[in-house]
Structures are given as C-alpha cells and as structure tokens.
Amino acid sequence: MHIHRLEKIWLGFGCVMLAVFLVIIGISAFASGNQPPSDATLIDPTQVDQTKPFDKPGLKKIDDNRYEAVMVSQAFQFTPQNMVIKKGATVDFLVTSKDVVHGFEIVKTNVNMMVVPGHINSIEYTFKKAGEYLIVCNEYCGSGHHMMSTKIKVVE
Amino acid sequence: MNAISRKLKEFEMERGMPATAIGLKEAKLAFAHVSFSLVALLIGGLCGLLQTLVRTGVIPEIAGVGYYELLTAHGLMLAIVFTTLFIFGLLFSFLGQSFGRFEEFPRRLGWVGFWFMMLGVVLVTWMVLAGEASVLYTFYAPLKAHPVFYIGLVIFVVGTWISSGAMFRMYADYKREHNGVHPPLQAYMSIMTVLLWVVATLGVAATILFQLLPLSLGWTDKVGIELSRTLFWYFGHPLVYFWLLPAYIVWYTVIPKIVGGKIFSDALARMSFLLFLLFSFPVGFHHQLLEPGISAFWKYIQVVLTFLVIIPSLMTAFSMFATFELAGRRQGATGLFGWIKKMPYRDVRFLAPFVGMLFFIPAGAGGVINASHQLNIVVHNTLWVTGHFHITVGAAVALTFFGTAYWLVPLLRGRTLTKQLNRIGLVQTMLWTIGMLFMSTAMHISGLLGNPRRTGPAAYFKDSLVADWIPYHVAMAIGGTILFLSILLFLFAMFQLAFRAPKGMEEFPVAETEEAAMQTPLFFENWKLWIFVTFALIAFAYTVPIWHMIENAPPGAPGWKLW
Numbered sequence: 249m250h251i252h253r254l255e256k257i258w259l260g261f262g263c264v265m266l267a268v269f270l271v272i273i274g275i276s277a278f279a280s281g282n283q284p285p286s287d288a289t290l291i292d293p294t295q296v297d298q299t300k301p302f303d304k305p306g307l308k309k310i311d312d313n314r315y316e317a318v319m320v321s322q323a324f325q326f327t328p329q330n331m332v333i334k335k336g337a338t339v340d341f342l343v344t345s346k347d348v349v350h351g352f353e354i355v356k357t358n359v360n361m362m363v364v365p366g367h368i369n370s371i372e373y374t375f376k377k378a379g380e381y382l383i384v385c386n387e388y389c390g391s392g393h394h395m396m397s398t399k400i401k402v403v404e
Numbered sequence: 405m406n407a408i409s410r411k412l413k414e415f416e417m418e419r420g421m422p423a424t425a426i427g428l429k430e431a432k433l434a435f436a437h438v439s440f441s442l443v444a445l446l447i448g449g450l451c452g453l454l455q456t457l458v459r460t461g462v463i464p465e466i467a468g469v470g471y472y473e474l475l476t477a478h479g480l481m482l483a484i485v486f487t488t489l490f491i492f493g494l495l496f497s498f499l500g501q502s503f504g505r506f507e508e509f510p511r512r513l514g515w516v517g518f519w520f521m522m523l524g525v526v527l528v529t530w531m532v533l534a535g536e537a538s539v540l541y542t543f544y545a546p547l548k549a550h551p552v553f554y555i556g557l558v559i560f561v562v563g564t565w566i567s568s569g570a571m572f573r574m575y576a577d578y579k580r581e582h583n584g585v586h587p588p589l590q591a592y593m594s595i596m597t598v599l600l601w602v603v604a605t606l607g608v609a610a611t612i613l614f615q616l617l618p619l620s621l622g623w624t625d626k627v628g629i630e631l632s633r634t635l636f637w638y639f640g641h642p643l644v645y646f647w648l649l650p651a652y653i654v655w656y657t658v659i660p661k662i663v664g665g666k667i668f669s670d671a672l673a674r675m676s677f678l679l680f681l682l683f684s685f686p687v688g689f690h691h692q693l694l695e696p697g698i699s700a701f702w703k704y705i706q707v708v709l710t711f712l713v714i715i716p717s718l719m720t721a722f723s724m725f726a727t728f729e730l731a732g733r734r735q736g737a738t739g740l741f742g743w744i745k746k747m748p749y750r751d752v753r754f755l756a757p758f759v760g761m762l763f764f765i766p767a768g769a770g771g772v773i774n775a776s777h778q779l780n781i782v783v784h785n786t787l788w789v790t791g792h793f794h795i796t797v798g799a800a801v802a803l804t805f806f807g808t809a810y811w812l813v814p815l816l817r818g819r820t821l822t823k824q825l826n827r828i829g830l831v832q833t834m835l836w837t838i839g840m841l842f843m844s845t846a847m848h849i850s851g852l853l854g855n856p857r858r859t860g861p862a863a864y865f866k867d868s869l870v871a872d873w874i875p876y877h878v879a880m881a882i883g884g885t886i887l888f889l890s891i892l893l894f895l896f897a898m899f900q901l902a903f904r905a906p907k908g909m910e911e912f913p914v915a916e917t918e919e920a921a922m923q924t925p926l927f928f929e930n931w932k933l934w935i936f937v938t939f940a941l942i943a944f945a946y947t948v949p950i951w952h953m954i955e956n957a958p959p960g961a962p963g964w965k966l967w
Contacts, residue, residue: 251672276778277704278704283778286695286696286699287696290959348964360784364695364696366957369696386784393860394864
C-alpha cells in the first residue's frame with residue numbers, strides 16, 4: 249500500500265512521540281510507583297459501622313509526622329469533619345462509602361480518588377504548606393451533592 | 405442512458421423538480437430523524453442555558469425542576485438524543501447518496517427503528533422531567549431510577565439496532581450485486597460507524613438489562629457497582645467515536661468538495677475508520693483510573709491502548725490539511741501558507757466544520773491529558789473534563805453537524821440554501837464559537853483550580869478557597885447564553901430551509917478521490933476478520949479485569965434514590 253512520503257514522516261513522528269510518552273508514563277508508574285489509587289480491599293457497604301477501622305472513623309496519629317485518616321462518606325457528608333494536623337505531616341487517607349459512589353478531592357492538591365461502596369480506596373499526601381484545605385465530593389451522589397465537603401486545617 | 409441517469413430521471417419525475425441524489429422516500433426517512441434531533445437540540449440547549457444561570461445564581465431554581473434534573477435532561481437530550489438521531493439521519497442520507505434508492509424492506513425497517521427511538525425518548529424524557537430519574541446520563545449505580553426510565557433507554561437502543569440492521573442489509577445487498585467492487589467511501593464509513601455503535605451498545609445493554617433494570621424493578625436487591633461502571637464505560641468511550649466518526653465522514657468526503665478539492669486518499673480514509681473501530685473499544689478504564697477494585701497494571705494496559713487512537717486522529721488531521729493545501733494550490737495559491745487565503749470562509753458549509761476542526765486540536769490534546777495514567781488525577785471529575793467534553797462533542801462535532809445541516813436539510817426537502825440563510829449561518833457559527841470559547845475556557849481553567857464538575861448552585865461559596873471560582877461561573881453563564889442564542893438562530897434557519905426557502909436542487913457535496921492516490925486494497929472489506937480482531941482486542945483488554953471483579957466482588961450494594 250502506497251503512503252505519501254510526507255504522511256509517512258508525519259505518522260512516523262507521531263508514533264515515535266507516542267512511544268516516548270508511553271515509556272515515560274510506564275517508568276513513572278512501575279519504576280517510581282506513581283500509580284493511580286487502585287486499592288483492592290473489600291468491605292460490606294451495609295456493615296461499614298461494624299467493620300474495623302471504620303467503626304471508629306477519625307484522625308489517628310501514628311507517629312510524629314504521620315497520621316491515618318479513616319473516613320466514611322455518605323450522602324451528603326464526610327465523617328470526620330474538620331481535622332487538624334501539623335505542617336509537614338503525611339496523612340494516609342482510607343475512605344469508603346455507606347451508600348452510593350462519591351468522589352474525594354482535596355482542592356488544589358493532587359489528592360483525588362473515587363469512593364465506591366463495597367471498596368476501600370486509599371491515597372497518601374504530605375501537607376507541606378499551612379492553611380485550610382477543602383475536601384469536596386466530586387462525583388454526583390444526589391440532590392445534596394454540592395453540599396458535601398469537609399476541611400483539614402494544617403497548622404504550624 | 406446509463407443506470408444512474410435513468411435513476412435521476414425517475415427522481416425528477418417523482419418530485420416534479422430537479423433531481424437530487426436522494427429519492428423522495430429515502431429523503432423522508434432521513435428528514436424525520438434530523439427534524440426530531442433538532443427538537444432535542446432545543447430542549448437540551450434550553451436546559452443547558454438554565455443550568456449555567458442557576459449555577460451562577462442569576463436565577464433561582466425553577467419551580468419543581470432542580471439543578472440535577474436539568475443536568476440529566478441536558479446530557480441525555482444533547483449527548484444521546486440529538487447526536488444519535490442526527491447521526492442516523494445523516495447516515496441514511498449518505499447511504500441514499502451512495503446506493504440510490506433503498507429496497508422496500510430495509511427502508512421500512514428504518515422507519516420501525518425510528519419509531520422505537522421516538523417511543524424511547526418520550527418515556528425517558530417523561531421520567532426525567534417527573535424527577536424520577538436524576539441519575540445523569542452516566543447512570544451512577546447504585547443510584548436507582550424509575551424502571552420506566554431504563555425501559556425507555558432499552559427501547560431507544562433497540563430502535564437504533566433495528567435501524568443499524570437496515571443499514572447492514574443495504575450494504576450486504578450492494579456488495580452482493582457489485583462483486584469485487586468497493587462500496588462507495590461514504591457507505592463504507594457509515595457502516596463502520598453503525599458497527600461501532602452496535603458493538604459499543606452491547607455493554608450498556610448488559611448493565612441495564614442484567615443489573616439496573618432488575619434492581620429498579622425490585623427483582624434483585626443488590627448491584628455490583630464496579631462491574632456496572634466498567635460495562636458503562638466500555639460503551640461510554642466508543643460512544644465518543646460514534647459521535648466523531650460521522651463528523652469525520654463529512655470532513656473526509658464532503659469538505660474536499662466544498663473547498664474545490666479532492667479526497668486525499670480513499671484507502672487511508674478507510675484505514676483510519678478501521679483503526680477507530682479496533683482501537684476505540686479496549687479503552688474504557690481510562691475513565692475509571694481513580695477507582696478502587698481495578699488493578700493499576702490493567703489500567704496502564706488500557707492507557708496504552710487508548711493512545712493508539714491518536715494514530716487515526718493524526719491521519720485525519722494530515723488528510724484534511726493535505727486536501728486544503730492541494731485545493732488552494734490548484735486555485736493559484738503560492739508559498740507555504742498561501743492556500744489558507746483560498747478557503748471559502750464565507751460558505752457556512754465550510755466555515756462551521758472548519759471551526760469545529762480548529763476546536764478539535766486543543767480538544768484532542770486535552771483528551772491525551774485526561775487519559776494519562778497519572779496526569780488524570782489533576783483533572784479527574786473537575787470542570788476541566790466538562791470543558792473538554794464541550795469542545796469535542798459540543799464544538800467539533802456540533803459545528804460539523806450545523807454546517808452539514810445547512811445543505812442537508814434543504815437537500816432533503818427539495819429546497820435551496822439562499823445567500824441570506826448562508827449569512828445567518830455565518831453569524832450563527834460565529835456566535836457558537838464565541839460562546840464556546842467563553843464557556844469551555846472558563847471550565848478548563850476553573851477545573852485546574854479544583855472546581856468539581858456536576859455540582860449544583862452556590863456550592864461551598866462561603867469557603868475562601870473557592871471564591872476564585874466565581875468569575876469563571878459568570879463566564880460560563882455568558883457563554884451559555886450566547887450558545888443558546890446561536891441555537892435559536894440555527895433553528896430559525898433550519899425552519900426556513902425546511903419549509904420556506906425556494907424550491908430547487910441543493911447539491912449533495914461528495915468529493916472525488918485524487919487521481920494520484922493509491923488503489924484501495926480489498927482487505928478493508930474483510931468484515932469477518934475485522935469484527936474478529938475487534939472482539940479479540942476487547943477480550944484481551946477486559947477478560948482478566950472483569951474476571952477479577954467477579955471473583956473478588958464485594959457484597960453487592962443496595963439501590964438508592966437520593967434526589
């Protein structure tokens with residue numbers, strides 16, 4: 249099949265760029281561990297209140313610079329509300345849902361994931377700047393979807 | 405007198421006016437689809453306008469109809485009903501142009517499909533407006549809509565399958581009668597488009613019939629959410645190409661004629677459509693990159709497969725600009741970019757699709773960002789995605805359909821596009837461009853600032869962090885208003901073209917292929933092979949993850965009605 253010379257160059261350039269791009273993403277994913285949140289842990293969505301650790305949702309200090317935030321999302325709120333942590337600390341967020349699919353996004357950070365009933369999703373983040381961070385639900389969950397939010401205060 | 409001119413003569417006598425390339429009965433079938441798609445455009449556009457105004461706080465919520473009802477209606481009316489009806493009308497026109505008259509049986513089948521679609525639309529619209537189905541057009545299991553909503557969707561999809569069957573039958577008949585000859589390019593591309601639709605809708609049919617409808621009827625009390633979402637997005641991404649391919653048919657076969665050029669290469673055009681069929685399926689997970697329950701490895705595999713779609717997109721871009729340049733040079737353009745001045749910008753049939761193509765350049769780049777394994781986390785579920793969606797479907801596809809309608813509607817109705825209506829078309833295109841620039845730019849930027857998508861009015865406005873989103877909502881409302889004015893102007897022009905414009909013959913613009921272009925290889929017609937490869941790729945991309953989802957399924961989730 250004859251293909252025009254210029255088109256060959258154009259497609260060749262495109263394919264090479266594509267390969268380069270995918271290799272970079274691949275190295276970042278598999279060598280540096282930059283994987284999207286893909287937690288495989290399961291939970292019964294009707295038994296969240298009775299299942300550890302979600303029977304006691306809240307912020308737990310693990311050591312000086314590390315917290316675990318066990319969070320439950322439910323139409324139309326996150327539990328717990330208004331967490332306070334120290335600047336520079338790393339937080340492991342462990343989130344599940346009691347009813348429908350929710351989103352979990354900390355505005356102006358790279359924390360963003362889906363919260364699906366029956367599953368636990370998790371992500372970690374280090375808060376390097378002090379201030380108030382807003383957490384919103386970014387996946388439509390019903391008529392109060394736009395009211396669903398909580399906050400993290402990062403103090404010096 | 406050869407067969408074609410005899411056919412044209414018959415048409416002339418039948419219509420009492422100069423012949424067009426489509427028979428009267430074929431034109432009626434296509435016009436029925438197109439005209440009802442315009443009704444959907446009006447309703448969907450109105451909902452979009454109200455949404456931007458409600459969200460900005462310009463107007464309070466309208467009595468009884470909340471923001472999410474508007475959002476559901478807007479999405480369904482424009483992304484499903486307008487596009488699908490217009491596309492089926494357009495494809496019937498292409499087949500009419502390619503094959504001349506339809507046989508009695510497939511034509512009647514086309515009507516049966518049309519009435520199924522109509523019934524489905526009525527049921528779905530009724531449920532949405534009654535507030536029984538505010539699940540948006542992506543369903544969001546385990547949100548539970550009224551059973552009639554799902555039944556309406558099933559009837560709609562079955563209607564499209566009946567019409568697709570009619571088209572397959574026409575194509576098969578043509579092939580049988582013309583042994584060893586390639587069916588016309590427009591027919592090949594049309595069949596590729598409906599084939600893609602039929603394979604794609606298998607996924608959404610599966611989740612509705614086996615998961616959502618039984619849940620809604622109370623036959624089951626739990627639903628597997630990840631499986632439902634995976635089946636939806638198995639459909640949801642090829643759906644994007646179902647919208648895009650008819651626009652590409654116009655770009656490949658109609659635009660060259662309008663700019664006074666030729667199709668750059670018949671074989672490459674067919675090949676790009678074939679690649680779209682193969683590559684648009686094993687890609688659904690890039691919509692689910694941030695979801696639990698799917699391994700990061702399989703997400704990456706699908707990201708790689710997703711990016712293969714870039715290749716036919718690059719081929720399309722090359723073909724378009726090669727066509728423009730060759731046409732311009734033939735008309736005396738000199739220098740590297742002299743041909744740019746030779747394009748017929750004052751012809752709405754060119755201008756609207758051309759602006760659509762320009763929108764598609766940033767739209768495609770944004771698509772690469774959205775589908776990237778890690779970059780997605782920055783924009784996932786923010787208004788950025790909504791902005792992306794609006795410059796792909798809402799600009800590239802919609803503008804191409806607008807530009808097409810300016811010749812298609814008068815052609816189907818035996819009328820002509822007048823200078824005055826062409827001028828209205830230019831203004832309408834300009835309004836759409838400006839409105840879309842306002843709206844999509846505001847959406848993209850505020851999305852990068854973390855503004856979530858699909859949220860109702862006054863969300864978190866008291867938070868100081870989100871105060872900087874407000875100006876963007878204002879820009880979106882301004883854009884939305886301009887877009888709605890453009891729709892009104894378009895519908896006015898369409899009414900004129902369908903019922904008032906002078907009778908006559910509008911040309912069906914179909915370009916010829918460049919003489920120097922290569923011969924089209926016959927393996928493009930090996931449908932059994934290509935359908936097999938398509939399903940093999942689907943099996944490769946989905947079998948293990950879906951097996952994993954079923955094997956390691958959480959206890960199902962009960963349904964909810966939270967609106």
